Amino acid sequence: MRIAPGAGRYAVAATLAGLATARRLGRRAAVALGLLLAGAVLAFHRDPERTPPDSGAVAPADGVVSVVRTEEHDGDARVRVGIYMNAANVHVNRAPLAGRVEAVEHIAGGHRLAFSKESEHNERVHVDMARETGDYRVTLIAGAFARRIHPYVEAGQELERGDRIGHISFGSRADVLLPAGVTEADVLVEEGKATRAGETRIADI
Template sequence: MTPPYAVAPGCWRYAIACFAVALPTAILAPPLAAVALALGVGVLWFHRDPKRTPPESGILAPADGHISVIREEGDRLRVGTFMNVTDVHVNRAPMAGTVTEVDHRPGAYKPAFSKDSDRNERVVVDCGEYEVALIAGWFARRIHPYIEPGDELTRGQRIGHVSFGSRADVLLPAAYSREDLLVTDGEAVRAGETRLVETK
């Protein structure tokens, strides 16, 4: 049975490094040990991965956070979610599909809430009908996709996480426009549970 609450894959190496510092310094430098221990616990909390239950219909938000981007790109609509440091950073598939490409694109490290973040480093998951972009921020420089070309995705499936940051965008299918949106700029959303649009 899948536990209702876990941590993102790979995050233990960050936490263990902190705990490794805390153990030998516990006697010689207790304040330093306390800081290292707190950092280790903080890393695990930051990478928490709670269970989510998708609704029966709709294209879902890929990330926890607040809607920070709503814009047309040609005949497509992009919806971006800014992930604050307190948000869950495990990202999920907004809808079912087949992964055709997972493309790492180098770039800058501007704050993810700024307009300049459109030039940031990212990993774009192309599913043909739609795309999800996991975008690094000024501090977040570790994007961890869990999927690869050929994978069949289900709605709400975990597709990756961004360590210590930052933004996740969905380029919706061409059939959807701004008038179909169920969310507004600044609205809080939850990955795999909040509907961005109703399924047509």
């Protein structure tokens, strides 16, 4: 199976952490622990293929919908859909709609639990997307244990619906700020709904 870029160094670190227990557990047990930890890290960074539908905005992440709300953004009423990713989910994130990357912006912040209200102030990366029929934004948000957000895209790049845009190592949340004009009546998911990145339709656009 395909693995997200950069996962190898985390697997090596996990292996070394396991081997460091050799004095307490014995050599064989330490090797087994190191391999087990490395395998868990690689499984966490798995990157399966996905087949997007022909229409609609798709989920940017595997997980559970944690937020559906309307808020003001640059003078417009915009709908936000947030998806919380737990440790068992695939953590590679995908573009909800086709478009051109306008900007990729890193915002420093804390590392609170991604499903809490305080996560609004966590470290994040905004990926702003331009479309003829309405711009949108994907925000990748770090959590309490997620310390690395890895965007794959850069300004000027053209993306199709469901293309990979990045991954978050060790957890957290991905939000979509849908284009202006989209209302909550157009949203096809509700809080608690399970999603698959690049496949689950979250809004009828």
